[in-house]
Amino acid sequence: MAANQTVAKPSLKQIGLSEDTLWGLYYYLMKTRLLDERFRKMFRQGRYAGTYFSAVGQEACTVGAVYGLRDEDIIGPSHREIGAAVTKGIPIKEMVAQVFARSTSVDKGKTHPCHYGSRAKGVINPASTVAGQTVVATGCAMAFKIQKKDNIAVAFFGEGATARGGWHEALNYAGIHKLPILFVCQNNLWAESVPARLQGAIEKFSDRAKAYGFPGVTIDGNDVVEVHKTAQEAIKRARAGEGPTFIECMTYRWYGHSEIDPADYRSQEELDTWKKKDPIPRHEKLLTDLGILTPQKREALVEEIDQEIDEAVKFAEESKYAEPEEAYRDVYSENFPVRRDEY
Amino acid sequence: MKNTTYIEAITSALYEEMERDESVFMIGEDIGLYGGVFKATKGLQKRFGEERVIDSPISEAYIVGGCVGAAMVGMRPVPEIQFADFITPSMDQIIQQAAKIRYRSGGQWTCPMTVRVCCGGEVGGGLYHSQINEQWFFSQPGLIVVMPSTPYDAKGLLKSAIRGEDPVIYFEHKRLYRSVKEEIPEDDFTVPIGKAAIRREGKDITVVAYGLMCHKSMEAANILEKEGVTVELIDMRSLLPWDREMIFESVKKTSRAVLVQENTKTGGVMAEVSASITEEIFDYLDAPVTRVCGLDVPMLPFAPPLEHYFLPNAEKIVRAVRKVLEY
Numbered sequence: 001m002a003a004n005q006t007v008a009k010p011s012l013k014q015i016g017l018s019e020d021t022l023w024g025l026y027y028y029l030m031k032t033r034l035l036d037e038r039f040r041k042m043f044r045q046g047r048y049a050g051t052y053f054s055a056v057g058q059e060a061c062t063v064g065a066v067y068g069l070r071d072e073d074i075i076g077p078s079h080r081e082i083g084a085a086v087t088k089g090i091p092i093k094e095m096v097a098q099v100f101a102r103s104t105s106v107d108k109g110k111t112h113p114c115h116y117g118s119r120a121k122g123v124i125n126p127a128s129t130v131a132g133q134t135v136v137a138t139g140c141a142m143a144f145k146i147q148k149k150d151n152i153a154v155a156f157f158g159e160g161a162t163a164r165g166g167w168h169e170a171l172n173y174a175g176i177h178k179l180p181i182l183f184v185c186q187n188n189l190w191a192e193s194v195p196a197r198l199q200g201a202i203e204k205f206s207d208r209a210k211a212y213g214f215p216g217v218t219i220d221g222n223d224v225v226e227v228h229k230t231a232q233e234a235i236k237r238a239r240a241g242e243g244p245t246f247i248e249c250m251t252y253r254w255y256g257h258s259e260i261d262p263a264d265y266r267s268q269e270e271l272d273t274w275k276k277k278d279p280i281p282r283h284e285k286l287l288t289d290l291g292i293l294t295p296q297k298r299e300a301l302v303e304e305i306d307q308e309i310d311e312a313v314k315f316a317e318e319s320k321y322a323e324p325e326e327a328y329r330d331v332y333s334e335n336f337p338v339r340r341d342e343y
Numbered sequence: 344m345k346n347t348t349y350i351e352a353i354t355s356a357l358y359e360e361m362e363r364d365e366s367v368f369m370i371g372e373d374i375g376l377y378g379g380v381f382k383a384t385k386g387l388q389k390r391f392g393e394e395r396v397i398d399s400p401i402s403e404a405y406i407v408g409g410c411v412g413a414a415m416v417g418m419r420p421v422p423e424i425q426f427a428d429f430i431t432p433s434m435d436q437i438i439q440q441a442a443k444i445r446y447r448s449g450g451q452w453t454c455p456m457t458v459r460v461c462c463g464g465e466v467g468g469g470l471y472h473s474q475i476n477e478q479w480f481f482s483q484p485g486l487i488v489v490m491p492s493t494p495y496d497a498k499g500l501l502k503s504a505i506r507g508e509d510p511v512i513y514f515e516h517k518r519l520y521r522s523v524k525e526e527i528p529e530d531d532f533t534v535p536i537g538k539a540a541i542r543r544e545g546k547d548i549t550v551v552a553y554g555l556m557c558h559k560s561m562e563a564a565n566i567l568e569k570e571g572v573t574v575e576l577i578d579m580r581s582l583l584p585w586d587r588e589m590i591f592e593s594v595k596k597t598s599r600a601v602l603v604q605e606n607t608k609t610g611g612v613m614a615e616v617s618a619s620i621t622e623e624i625f626d627y628l629d630a631p632v633t634r635v636c637g638l639d640v641p642m643l644p645f646a647p648p649l650e651h652y653f654l655p656n657a658e659k660i661v662r663a664v665r666k667v668l669e670y
């Protein structure tokens with residue numbers, strides 16, 4: 001390219017998304033990132049127990065796929081889907097209360113940090129079992145088909161999860177019955193300390209979709225526009241009864257598997273390369289080029305989100321832990337009271 | 344009233360519940376076109392269609408896990424596990440999803456699902472077609488576990504399970520499918536979960552059993568009666584939760600208890616019943632609580648003499664009762 005040639009600015013038309021959507025994606029990327037970094041900071045400050053699973057660096061995969069879903073659509077998340085919870089509309093207050101294990105969390109402090117869920121917002125409160133919610137979300141899609149509803153399900157999992165047996169059974173079934181579901185793999189190259197090459201002898205995990213009889217694509221998971229457009233296409237197919245799609249999003253987690261993992265199994269070089277592909281500045285550049293984003297607007301947005309997070313943290317920290325008696329609740333429906341033992 | 348076998352009772356409960364509530368559906372191996380390997384679902388696909396009586400691939404994890412998801416969004420699934428032996432691939436979904444979704448979501452999500460599990464020995468099924476494995480589920484709060492021994496209970500408990508709001512593991516004993524028959528009402532009825540039944544009143548000793556072992560215990564009671572011993576026979580029916588009150592009341596009255604369980608002894612349901620009796624009503628006992636169980640070896644070896652040796656039967660129960668009475 002000649003030095004004096006100017007690069008054509010992108011147009012909304014070329015991108016194929018509205019200004020509202022591009023801004024909406026940005027909003028949730030920022031919200032996810034700022035909340036995630038805040039959680040990390042608060043963990044280091046010892047303000048809550050357990051550990052924390054950061055998804056910093058991976059936000060575009062979840063935000064792009066979830067943005068625009070309806071409340072009745074179901075998300076089957078695992079442990080690294082903060083972006084899905086935020087974008088599906090779970091209030092930040094509820095999410096902080098969950099991490100802080102307080103009585104104001106919907107789970108009343110029964111699961112450990114990052115297990116966000118909400119029936120109202122259609123997010124399955126996850127079990128920690130890797131690939132667990134992939135199976136359950138497929139069952140939601142099976143129900144939608146029987147009920148003749150056009151709701152869909154979106155199952156999220158890491159590349160490590162694709163090695164599990166139940167995961168295979170779910171995708172196999174979804175293919176046979178053309179269920180309305182998206183299988184979104186966040187391939188961040190690592191499953192704790194184990195590299196992706198030790199999870200399967202294939203280059204692209206999306207190739208697995210062939211075996212199940214539905215389309216699979218591998219995309220740049222750090223490009224929120226690409227993720228969103230790919231997901232929208234798949235959602236359209238799913239709602240129209242044309243069956244599942246496997247979307248493998250190539251991405252990278254910046255920090256350890258959880259906050260207690262120094263992640264010294266991977267090279268600095270690898271980390272540096274991926275940090276340069278940060279999904280947020282990339283989307284910001286696009287928005288700036290389109291004239292949608294200015295430094296002032298960015299600042300105002302950060303301030304607005306930070307304030308919401310501050311309030312949520314205050315809410316959570318001022319919330320009490322549940323009374324010990326809470327341990328006995330929600331084991332069964334009210335038909336079966338749990339027997340109490342006194343010691 | 345209608346003379347009905349245990350398996351007919353199951354089929355008719357399924358039929359009536361599917362007729363009554365369109366959110367009820369079934370999924371399992373060979374249950375559709377074929378009507379199930381034991382024919383428990385015979386005719387159901389023809390009546391209700393392929394979308395509500397689904398022939399699944401051989402995918403136990405999906406059969407159960409998918410039903411958990413379906414139950415969470417408004418369905419009342421009745422998955423079938425063809426043999427209790429092959430429930431292992433679905434353990435993850437039963438224990439981590441079904442049993443805990445209500446708890447881990449603070450009661451937001453629920454799982455009204457009934458897993459039908461075909462189980463049990465004395466059918467020449469050998470090591471991989473005779474298992475029950477009820478003890479694995481018995482120790483999991485969040486699950487309901489039942490095992491009927493009569494056609495009436497088979498129908499009534501299945502209806503209660505399907506209409507309830509909790510995940511139920513419903514064990515149906517294949518030895519009983521066609522070997523027990525009784526008059527049952529043609530009108531709708533249910534059997535409450537969590538309640539045992541006194542099958543025979545007596546004053547000398549309490550025998551507690553469930554499933555096939557109720558019938559073995561009844562045989563034993565008949566033999567003992569001739570010796571002048573009256574047995575109070577309690578059919579647990581529900582294992583989780585189990586009817587502590589009824590069992591304790593009976594043992595308080597008789598002061599002696601023999602507990603009969605088809606499965607291996609160690610870590611079984613009767614270990615808990617025994618421990619609870621000694622823990623809570625020790626003062627009433629005149630003799631050690633005694634168990635008659637399957638052997639502590641893998642359940643169960645195939646060759647007929649080995650199978651026979653493994654399983655509790657009337658003679659073994661009679662011997663145990665005599666010993667407890669002589670104590």
Ligand SMILES: Cc1ncc(C[n+]2csc(CCOP(=O)(O)OP(=O)(O)O)c2C)c(N)n1
Pocket residue numbers: 079080128129130157158159160161162186188190191192257
């Ligand atoms: C069935 C199961 N095995 C092991 C674990 C422990 N564990 C939690 S996350 C994880 C790695 C998951 O890797 P991947 O699926 O790639 O997701 P990522 O953490 O990279 O987002 C492991 C081994 C678990 N939670 N569940």
Ligand SMILES: [Mg+2]
Pocket residue numbers: 158159160186187188189190191192
């Ligand atoms: Mg990974």
